[in-house]
Amino acid sequence: MIRLILLGGPGSGKGTQADRMKERYKAVKISTGDLLREEIRRESELGRRARQFMDKGELVPDDIMIGILDKITQKFESRKQSYILDGFPRTLPQAEALLEMLKKQEVALSSALLIDVPESELVRRLSSRWTCKNCGATVGYPDGKPRHAVCGQCGGELYQRDDDKKETILNRLKVYRKNTEPLIRYFEEKGLLKRVNGFGDPDSIAAGIAEILEHLPRT
Ligand code: ADP
Numbered sequence: 001m002i003r004l005i006l007l008g009g010p011g012s013g014k015g016t017q018a019d020r021m022k023e024r025y026k027a028v029k030i031s032t033g034d035l036l037r038e039e040i041r042r043e044s045e046l047g048r049r050a051r052q053f054m055d056k057g058e059l060v061p062d063d064i065m066i067g068i069l070d071k072i073t074q075k076f077e078s079r080k081q082s083y084i085l086d087g088f089p090r091t092l093p094q095a096e097a098l099l100e101m102l103k104k105q106e107v108a109l110s111s112a113l114l115i116d117v118p119e120s121e122l123v124r125r126l127s128s129r130w131t132c133k134n135c136g137a138t139v140g141y142p143d144g145k146p147r148h149a150v151c152g153q154c155g156g157e158l159y160q161r162d163d164d165k166k167e168t169i170l171n172r173l174k175v176y177r178k179n180t181e182p183l184i185r186y187f188e189e190k191g192l193l194k195r196v197n198g199f200g201d202p203d204s205i206a207a208g209i210a211e212i213l214e215h216l217p218r219t
């Protein structure tokens with residue numbers, strides 16, 4: 001089984017790479033962003049609470065996120081199902097809580113994989129990013145979206161996320177720098193960090209990740 005975290009700024013390609021990895025490693029992707037957007041769509045109580053933060057590019061409070069992840073990791077552990085976390089942890093308390101959860105489950109994190117992308121590139125990608133309404137896949141159109149473009153994965157309708165607007169993008173980057181970047185040190189000190197260059201085309205980045213995962217311990 002593998003239990004993997006993907007670290008990286010908004011727009012670093014975590015979701016895209018997780019989608020590619022899941023077939024290869026028979027893992028499920030747990031995207032906290034997708035999960036919260038689904039709750040908003042369903043107009044659940046959780047969705048209503050999360051939305052207030054997400055629309056501003058702020059983080060959803062730690063206690064909410066940790067509760068969600070506790071349930072999910074237990075579920076997959078009991079099924080012996082490998083998983084890739086995309087978007088969690090995003091703060092130090094979340095990181096600590098995750099390692100604590102795994103300890104209680106008597107298992108270990110395989111690795112925290114950092115997808116390293118310069119900030120100027122993140123802004124460029126997010127401002128041109130379109131997301132599939134149906135499957136959540138994303139595609140970048142730096143020169144504007146062609147009128148009849150649809151999702152390359154499933155043919156679904158493409159839209160621009162509310163938080164992929166200029167001011168919100170800048171705030172998400174600020175939040176990333178302040179809250180999430182410190183996790184790089186945190187996992188480095190625990191000997192769990194692996195870095196991959198995330199600047200380039202998705203195929204070569206996927207190859208870089210595959211190279212790293214080859215050498216990871218499985219349990
Ligand atoms: P991106 O990685 O492109 O910023 P995500 O889809 O991962 O986007 O997350 C979108 C939003 O969902 C975040 O800006 C935040 O408000 C909320 N969110 C997702 N994961 C977490 C988390 N682990 N902790 C707090 N908020 C989260």
Ligand code: ZN
Pocket residue numbers: 132133134135136137151152153154155156
């Ligand atoms: Zn799709």
